[in-house]
Amino acid sequence: MRSLFVLGLLLSLVASPALAQSAQDPVETVRAFYAKDNIRAYEFYSKRLKGLFVQDQKQSEKTGEMGSIDFAFHVNAQDTEDGWQKSLRLELLSRKGKRAEVKATFKNFTPQDLRYSLVLEGGRWLIDDVRSVGEVSWRLTEIFQPAKDGKSQ
Secondary structure, three states, X not given: OHHHHHHHHHHXXXXXXXXXXXXXXXXXXHHHHHHHOOOOOHHHEOXXXXXXXXXXXXHHHHHOOOOOOOOEHHHOEOOOOOOHHHHOEEEEEXXXXXXXXXXXXXXXXXXXXXXXXXXXXOOEEEEEEEEEEOOOEEEHHHHOHHHHOOOOO
């Protein structure tokens, strides 16, 4: 009986990141994405955003050039400051129907302000776009535009 309890506990811990992507809270999807700390964590992306990443990867393999994304967009830099995660704050800005926006603020050498656009797909909140609203502004889906057009940057 004790081994069943331990097995159940272990399974719940392993499943927790997937459960964090719930229909209830888009903030938890962004929190789980940051915990993964990998911009290639496609399980957090909408069908549209995942398609842009895959298309960009294929284009870069074909041309032998670097892909459109040459930085870790989730930290808005190529490098990270030690302990930046401690300053991460997430806030739900809006939620209407199948769309939501989550604000992520943190300090990574300088103050950062990112906005995550999420969509409800397959019963889960998934990241559909990201934009920086700081001094240097960008929108992730616009960075992919050259790959979408079949041309390299």
